[in-house]
Every structure is written in structure tokens, then in C-alpha cells.
Amino acid sequence: MGREHDSVVITGGTGFIGRRLTEALLGSDMAVHVVSHGEPPPTLRDADGVRTHVADVRDRSAVTDLLGRVAPDTVVHLAARDDTGSERGRFETVETNVMGTYNVLSAAARSGVERVVYASSAYRRGAVGDEPSPIDVYGASKAAGEQLCRAVASQSGIDCVVPVVHTVYGPSQPPTDGLVPAAAAAAVAGEDFAPNCPDHVRDFVHVADVVAFLRAAMEADTERSFERAEVCSGRGRRVRAVAERIYEVADAPGEVRPASDADCSRTPETLVGDPSGAAALCDWSPTVDWETGIEQVLSARR
Template sequence: MKDKILITGGAGFIGSRLARKLLGAGYGVSILDNFSPQIHGGNRDLPEDLRGHAELFRGDVRDVSLCERALKGSQVLVHLAAETGTGQSMYQVRHYTDVNIGATASLMEIMLAGNTRVRSVVVASSRSIYGEGAAKCSEHGTVYPEMRSSAAMQKGDFEPKCPICGAATSMVSTPENAPFHPSSLYGLTKQVQEQMVLMYATTLGINGFGLRYQNVFGPGQSLKNPYTGILAIFSNQARADKPIYVFEDGLESRDFVYVDDVVEATFRAVEAPPQKPAALNVGTGVATTVSELVEQVIAFFSSKSEVTVTGAFREGDIRHSCADTTQLERVLHYKPTWTFEAGMREFLGWAESQALEASNYERSLDELRSKGLMHG
């Protein structure tokens, strides 16, 4: 048998698909997952096709003794377990810090103790560490705007500004050497998590990859979690013919990358030969506006949902995100193959087959308003 791989968060959207791919390639697979109700609802077990094939460690990634047992005998750690709600992170500060940073620190300490044979660590980083990322100023070229001003956004001025002259900017793709400017607590935790993994991979002389996932979507993503995934939120609303509220002016954009492309990139990181630890963007390099996304959702379901572009905004949200994938192609020899349109057909067809459950979306917005983190 090939190496044994431990996937934290391996029962989730990305992790379960990665587990299938690794098992199919002859690897041994262990999964550590706490089956968080916010993500999994009432489900407390692995997908049926993984049961009996992947070893399951059921519990919290913050449980050091559990992590020690799970890591024993593993040659590769794929660390996907994390809290991922941008808005929620802004008021659950300690929880997000404990899970995303504290648990990663414990995993590094276990490896430093010398009782494991880990040769590679792959961590799910995030586009959120860039904040607004790269932008283009007509006078100063490529610049890196700081966090947007609440005062400006309350006036309907949503575009990031040039840090040199203050002029409005336009979107360009963001490379890995862009400075860190996280605008949410979630983004800050992912920055620290990634830097910690790459630093200790260097210290231990092993492979390390921080994969900066863009907006991952596809069949199997949580339709229950109101704190992450506008695609899931809009799909639920459209299927129920409920109102859809679009933040800002609807022209904010994201790099939506299909889950199979993310799994393939992660798989290639697992199989990579010995090399210098690296951070890599995992995206398509193509940005789609939220308004374009909503149009596709409404059309697919022939929904009667009323769409309102509200001008409201959340603290911590960024305006645009689009990955420069040059390094992904150079280091892992991979270029995503799924178009947004093809991925949407797969996702929406799957979503249509799922039971339509009560949504906590409105409650999640009320929580943000009560904390002063949503305006308009």
C-alpha cells in the first residue's frame, strides 16, 4: 500500500471527495471530523462509500490526544478542518481563533515531538488572506488597496481605492506574492494557519503546501450552513420562491472554482516530490459577479423569487477576488478544467434533487445586524 494520509475535516465537502480519490489511487486514508451540525446537520457518519474503507476518528481537531492517535502512522497530513464563515468570524473571535489557529498549533507540536513520520503537510488556506487583493489604478498600475471604508460604502461607493492617489480601481488577478491584507477575522486566522504550516514544514525539512482556495462550489456542499456559500443560499431561496437579497450593487465578483478542480490540485500536492514549501492559489482566474450568479440560479429553477439589490454590506467582505494561477500550473502542473457554467449545471442539478429544508439565512443576517457588522 502507498502512504497513509490523514485528512482533518475529511467528512466534508472537499475532504470526502479527496478521500475517494486517494483511496482509488491506493493510499490508506484516515479521517478526523467532528461532524459539526452547522455544516452536516444531523448527519454523524461518513458517506456510505467511505465507511469501512477510511479509518474514522470522530471528534474535535482541538483534541490533542485524538490528533496524536490519528497522526500515528500517517505520512501525509491534509489539514482541511476549519471554521469558515467570514461574517460569523467577526463576532465569534475566540472560537475561530481556537479552531483555526490553536488546533493547527497543536498539530505542529505533535509533529515536532518526533513521534510521527509525516513527510508532507497540505493546508487549506484561503483567498481571504489577501483582503481586497490586487487592483489596477489608471495612474499607478497594479496596487494593493486596503480594507474598504464603511463610510464610503454607506454612500454606495463600493470599489476599492488606490492607496497612493485615492482613485477608484478595477479588478486584476492576484498573485501569491501579494501582501496580506485580511479584512475579516477568518482571513486573519487562515493567514496565520498557512504561515505556521509553511514555517514548520521548512523547520522539519518536509513538504508543505498552503493551498489558497478561491470560492469552491459543487455537488455535496452544505446547503444547511447559512454562514458560508452564497450559491447555496441563493439556490435555497430560489427553489422556495423566496426573496433574494443581493448585497452592495451586485457587481462584486468572485473566482468560483469547481470542487473537482480543487480536489485534483490537492491530490497533486499530496503526490508532489520533495521541494521547498509553497503557497499556491487554487482558482480559475475568471471572476463572476454576484448578479451574474443570481441570474443563472433564477433561470435554472424558473424561480419566482424577487431579486433586490439592496446596497447593504457586511463588515469583512471584500469587493473582488480573482486568482492568478501561474504558480499552480508551474508547481503542480495543473490548470483547472471546469468552466463556471459547466460547474453550475452540475451543482444546480444536484441541489434540485435535495430536500428543501428550513433556512437559517435570515437569522444569520439578524446576528450580524445585532453586532453592528451589517449595514443597510
């Protein structure tokens, strides 16, 4: 039997995953509070059962005030930053992903939150049972967030569930968000496409499956105060092959050209997960097959 809860706060609720989680919760019996850094879109502001809030997770007083007023049962913490291209970007990545996460956890503990679902990233590197070994600031910041979850859970009585999310894709994803939306946008436009690091291997998981895990994690009965599982397909796909398949399905006039001169030493060569932990924890497994997912992405672009 799953745990009962009446209200949820979703940080990063206007992002690619956050919006779809919010949409999935519409019509449920719980009150849904969406937190965003900027003004939320009208479709969320006007949705029944949804209240929107503007707050920056780096602002400790704003986060504390918000969670104190709302007093939710559950927080799904999706707000994050991934900008490692400049010193300022790296600083803001750490500030958001480490201090922002601590602010959310600390405020949650003071306001009586029962569970925090913290979205980590495969860029932490390392199997779930191993110590993380990130090679960039973003991965290190997400790994630090996991450790903060563990520490706060052990001291405060909050349950923390940490999905380690692999490469997410799905319809209506901005082209700047990753390989699949970028390749799909170029293919539909009839342009050539040069993927970065074409020989690297990634594990792609559809956004609908990620949302399904998040919902299950909100409700799952857990044996320990800190649980972690990989949200993934369990299958690796080479970057070049992914782009080429998108062009084949799109029947695009452009082509996948030789790779650009990106510095691939700064990103892991292979990131492939194991979904068995998510199955054991939440009775979850991915359901959207790769070909269907690609068709959905392309259809949304046409």
C-alpha cells in the first residue's frame, strides 16, 4: 500500500520534466504547487488544482517562507542548472544545485515535509551502489545533492528518494536540451547535423517514463530513509547512431555530417544504467519503446 499525501511542491515545475509531472497530476486529489524561477506560463497559472509560485531555490528565505506557508507532504525537487561553459556558469551551477538543494531540504525539514524526491543525474557517474566519480562540475554538484539528501534524511526524519536520471528525451523538448531534440529539429528543417562526441554512448529514457517513476517515488513505501535508483532503459546507444536513426525515420534531406571539434574529454564516454533498482523500489520499468519515442519527437516538430 502506498503512502498517502495531500499536497506536493514541484521545484523546477516549468521545466521539461516538471511541466509533464504537473500535467500528470492534474485531476488528482492532491494540491499541486509549482515553483519556478521566472513567471510560469498561462497554461499552468490557469490550471485547476495548480498554484504557481515564483521563487529562486538559491534564496533561502524565499524557499523557507514558501514551504512554511504551503506545508506540503511531499517535495519533488527538479530545479537545477547545467552550465559549465564558463566560470560564472560553473559557479551558478554549484550555487543552484548544491546550495539550492540544501535550502530546499532544510526548509522541508522545518516545515514537516515527509518525503523529498530529488532528481539526480547520471553525470554523477558510477553505479548506484558505488561512490560517484564525476568529471565535471555539473556531475559533482548533483552528487553533492545526493549526499545532502542522505545527511538530512538521517538527521531529520524526512524520507529521501533519489532517481538518478539518464538522458531524457520526448516531444516538445527544446533543441538546446540535448541530442535527440537537436537532431530532430535539424532533420525536420532539412539541415545537416554534426553531433558532438559521436562515439560516446548514452542511455535514453522517455520523459513519460521519468514522470511515471517520479509519481511512483512520491507514493512508494520505503524501508529506509534514503533510497536511490537509476531511471533508465538499461540500453546504451551510440550518439552518431541515434542521430542517423532520427534522420532515417524523418526521411530528411539533410545528413549527419562528421562530428564537430568538441572537447569530448570533459564528458564521460559511456553512461548506461541499470533499471533493476527502480523496479525493486517502485515496481517501475520503462514502457515507451525507442522507435515510438522518436516518432513522437519528430511528430511534435513537424
